[in-house]
Amino acid sequence: MSRRRRLPVSLALIAPLGLFLLIFFAAPLYTMMSAAVSDPIASRALPGVGSALASWDGSAAPGPDAQAVFARDIRSIEDDQLFGDLVRRLNSAKPGFRTLMSKTRTALREDLKANDLVAIDERWSDPAYWQAVKTATASTFTDRNLLAAVDLERSPAGDIQAMPAGISANRTTLARTFVVSLLVTIACLLIGFPYAMIAASVEGWKRQLLLGAVLLPLWTSLLVRTAAWFILLQDNGLINSALMALGLSSGPVPLIFNRTGVVIAMTHVLLPFMVLPIFSVLIGIPKNLMPAAASLGAAPIRAFWKVLLPLSMRGVVSGSLLVFMSALGYYITPALIGGAQDQMISSVIAYYATGAANWAMAGALGIVLLAATIILYTLYLRLASDQQVQP
Amino acid sequence: MTQPFIGFEKVSKVFGALTVVDQLDLAIHEGEFVSMLGPSGSGKTTILMMLAGFEAPSSGKISVAGRQVDQLPPHKRNMGVVFQNYALFPHMSVADNIAFPLSMRGVAKAESDQRVRRALDMVQLGALSDRRPSQLSGGQQQRVALARALVFEPQVVLMDEPLGALDKKLREQMQLDIRDLHRRLGLTIVFVTHDQSEALTMSDRIAVFNRGKIEQIGTPNEIYDHPATRFVAEFIGETNLIHATAEAADGEVSRVVLANGQSLSVGRKALKPGEQVCLSVRPERIKPSGTQENRIAGTVRDVVYHGDHLRLIVDAAGQTVVLRSERSEAAPTIGDGIEMSFSPRDCWVVAR
Numbered sequence: 061m062s063r064r065r066r067l068p069v070s071l072a073l074i075a076p077l078g079l080f081l082l083i084f085f086a087a088p089l090y091t092m093m094s095a096a097v098s099d100p101i102a103s104r105a106l107p108g109v110g111s112a113l114a115s116w117d118g119s120a121a122p123g124p125d126a127q128a129v130f131a132r133d134i135r136s137i138e139d140d141q142l143f144g145d146l147v148r149r150l151n152s153a154k155p156g157f158r159t160l161m162s163k164t165r166t167a168l169r170e171d172l173k174a175n176d177l178v179a180i181d182e183r184w185s186d187p188a189y190w191q192a193v194k195t196a197t198a199s200t201f202t203d204r205n206l207l208a209a210v211d212l213e214r215s216p217a218g219d220i221q222a223m224p225a226g227i228s229a230n231r232t233t234l235a236r237t238f239v240v241s242l243l244v245t246i247a248c249l250l251i252g253f254p255y256a257m258i259a260a261s262v263e264g265w266k267r268q269l270l271l272g273a274v275l276l277p278l279w280t281s282l283l284v285r286t287a288a289w290f291i292l293l294q295d296n297g298l299i300n301s302a303l304m305a306l307g308l309s310s311g312p313v314p315l316i317f318n319r320t321g322v323v324i325a326m327t328h329v330l331l332p333f334m335v336l337p338i339f340s341v342l343i344g345i346p347k348n349l350m351p352a353a354a355s356l357g358a359a360p361i362r363a364f365w366k367v368l369l370p371l372s373m374r375g376v377v378s379g380s381l382l383v384f385m386s387a388l389g390y391y392i393t394p395a396l397i398g399g400a401q402d403q404m405i406s407s408v409i410a411y412y413a414t415g416a417a418n419w420a421m422a423g424a425l426g427i428v429l430l431a432a433t434i435i436l437y438t439l440y441l442r443l444a445s446d447q448q449v450q451p
Numbered sequence: 452m453t454q455p456f457i458g459f460e461k462v463s464k465v466f467g468a469l470t471v472v473d474q475l476d477l478a479i480h481e482g483e484f485v486s487m488l489g490p491s492g493s494g495k496t497t498i499l500m501m502l503a504g505f506e507a508p509s510s511g512k513i514s515v516a517g518r519q520v521d522q523l524p525p526h527k528r529n530m531g532v533v534f535q536n537y538a539l540f541p542h543m544s545v546a547d548n549i550a551f552p553l554s555m556r557g558v559a560k561a562e563s564d565q566r567v568r569r570a571l572d573m574v575q576l577g578a579l580s581d582r583r584p585s586q587l588s589g590g591q592q593q594r595v596a597l598a599r600a601l602v603f604e605p606q607v608v609l610m611d612e613p614l615g616a617l618d619k620k621l622r623e624q625m626q627l628d629i630r631d632l633h634r635r636l637g638l639t640i641v642f643v644t645h646d647q648s649e650a651l652t653m654s655d656r657i658a659v660f661n662r663g664k665i666e667q668i669g670t671p672n673e674i675y676d677h678p679a680t681r682f683v684a685e686f687i688g689e690t691n692l693i694h695a696t697a698e699a700a701d702g703e704v705s706r707v708v709l710a711n712g713q714s715l716s717v718g719r720k721a722l723k724p725g726e727q728v729c730l731s732v733r734p735e736r737i738k739p740s741g742t743q744e745n746r747i748a749g750t751v752r753d754v755v756y757h758g759d760h761l762r763l764i765v766d767a768a769g770q771t772v773v774l775r776s777e778r779s780e781a782a783p784t785i786g787d788g789i790e791m792s793f794s795p796r797d798c799w800v801v802a803r
């Protein structure tokens with residue numbers, strides 16, 4: 061077949077994949093991301109206000125012309141749903157809008173000539189309310205959600221500032237997510253590397269058994285595994301009973317509803333993603349390199365550091381990345397096994413998406429998580445390529 | 452007798468039900484080049500690995516320089532090992548590979564650099580010091596492995612079929628290089644091979660192994676000319692094994708009879724009359740003419756052209772005899788009757 065005729069065939073063959081990715085990956089990702097930054101309500105409900113307030117200096121209430129435009133736009137809102145959305149949007153920027161807006165709308169509808177808003181309600185003389193209106197109508201895009209995702213907000217004057225303490229804990233949650241993921245990665249590495257070494261050093265049924273044991277968690281549902289840990293880790297669960305029966309501990313060790321439990325359960329679930337890449341690199345390393353190192357005078361530990369570890373670095377890097385990235389998105393395990401202080405960012409995202417129906421916030425947190433992950437990944441690749449190994 | 456430098460005393464190695472090395476006694480002197488020669492699976496690598504400390508003997512004692520080494524871990528044995536597949540570290544440059552044993556011994560950087568450079572010059576690889584092993588040819592990797600095993604000046608160098616992967620020309624070059632290094636540095640070398648010509652070329656002494664036992668140990672000359680057993684005679688070089696029965700031993704000369712009743716005289720060997728034996732005669736020692744004492748008549752079955760010589764396959768006395776003949780106008784052709792002869796000195800009697 062000629063090259064020219066092969067191209068359409070190749071395209072047709074990858075078309076299902078392309079469509080799949082487009083419909084189930086790219087499109088939802090785009091939707092969530094745009095939901096995070098789009099803010100069209102105020103511009104739609106108050107189409108004239110944006111340009112009328114553009115030149116307003118923000119020191120006092122705007123002049124009568126601008127107020128007249130605002131009054132006209134309010135009168136012309138027929139759709140109660142749209143009005144409700146507008147009120148909610150403005151109220152989220154500055155509390156107080158809910159009563160203010162319904163009072164103003166009623167007054168404006170009763171008296172079709174009235175354009176002096178301050179006469180309707182004293183609050184309209186406060187520039188803070190106008191600032192909120194200006195910000196909301198100025199553009200159909202907003203950085204409000206993105207800022208809120210990292211506990212920032214805009215002051216009435218438009219400067220970025222930290223949110224008052226106690227309002228939001230996204231930064232803490234994000235930091236905790238990274239700490240827990242890092243702990244899990246380290247735990248997986250400490251357990252997984254020796255395990256992979258043993259699995260690579262034996263042969264036949266012993267190797268199959270070792271690999272099967274580590275693969276087993278992948279064959280059962282995450283929920284089942286987490287539930288099993290839930291039972292095992294309890295104060296009167298198997299582990300604590302065993303510890304006490306062996307006299308290693310006088311009372312139950314708190315293993316559940318805390319960080320320890322989360323790390324234990326997540327390590328168990330993610331271990332295969334560490335063991336398998338390391339194992340596959342280890343079995344590719346020629347068998348006589350370690351004897352060679354010994355014959356050249358390297359004691360076992362030094363031979364490990366100088367020869368085996370550098371040669372298995374590729375497996376360690378890809379295993380750590382796999383575990384770390386997967387851990388960042390963990391949601392069920394921390395939710396069931398962790399305490400209130402162990403929730404990870406995914407639970408917060410899930411809360412916004414399903415609990416609070418705030419897709420914009422969910423999308424914004426998702427973007428922040430994605431960005432942080434990409435930055436870390438790039439850093440890691442940079443570091444890894446500096447000491448490139450090529451067995 | 453002086454204490455041997457390397458001594459194996461009744462060393463055995465058993466894997467499960469399989470006895471791989473069987474009651475081995477072997478003494479190697481300082482500065483000696485000893486080859487271990489034997490067919491695949493005869494235990495050569497196992498013996499080397501026990502000497503290097505990677506395998507523990509099942510029984511027996513191994514000593515080096517008068518000191519028993521059984522409890523000594525490999526990294527303390529101070530032996531350079533050249534592995535069959537080089538075992539270079541792929542993540543290190545050539546120079547780093549060679550510097551590895553020096554850094555393990557805490558040699559200072561400046562001195563280490565100097566010694567690495569000297570080692571590289573010795574194997575003529577100075578220009579390639581920054582390359583990775585994967586960027587080298589087989590012969591170059593081989594020489595790096597050699598330099599790495601020698602740079603820390605070990606007392607003993609063990610080489611396990613180090614030239615196995617090289618082409619003929621490079622192998623011959625490396626054989627000469629290794630022999631030269633051995634002489635120059637006064638190394639004690641234990642060299643494993645299953646290539647008999649390699650062993651004959653390089654060694655001071657050759658130990659021929661079969662099924663975990665030494666069949667014969669001696670200089671290349673002894674091994675080649677006076678094989679102790681039929682196995683050695685067949686394994687080293689090409690030979691004719693002519694079946695015969697001992698007839699009489701009268702003083703210096705023994706006589707044997709062939710199956711066709713023909714009587715031949717053989718040198719220096721006490722034989723019991725009636726004993727079934729084999730005469731080992733090298734093809735190049737049989738003349739295609741009746742000029743020597745032992746004459747046999749036969750018919751040429753085949754003539755094989757070998758460039759510089761011809762090989763005649765002859766049916767004689769109910770057996771096949773191979774001999775080497777110069778190329779000449781008068782060379783026999785297939786079907787010719789021919790008379791062959793050899794001297795009693797050139798035939799060696801081994802047990803059947």
Ligand SMILES: Nc1ncnc2c1ncn2[C@@H]1O[C@H](COP(=O)(O)OP(=O)(O)OP(=O)(O)O)[C@@H](O)[C@H]1O
Binds near residue numbers: 471493495496498
């Ligand atoms: N770890 C082991 N377990 C069981 N049997 C082994 C082991 N190592 C070697 N053997 C057996 O011991 C015998 C001798 O092996 P060895 O490697 O010493 O042979 P060799 O003479 O070096 O052969 P070659 O010329 O093929 O390298 C073989 O039959 C081999 O199968």
Ligand SMILES: [Mg+2]
Binds near residue numbers: 611
């Ligand atoms: Mg071998």
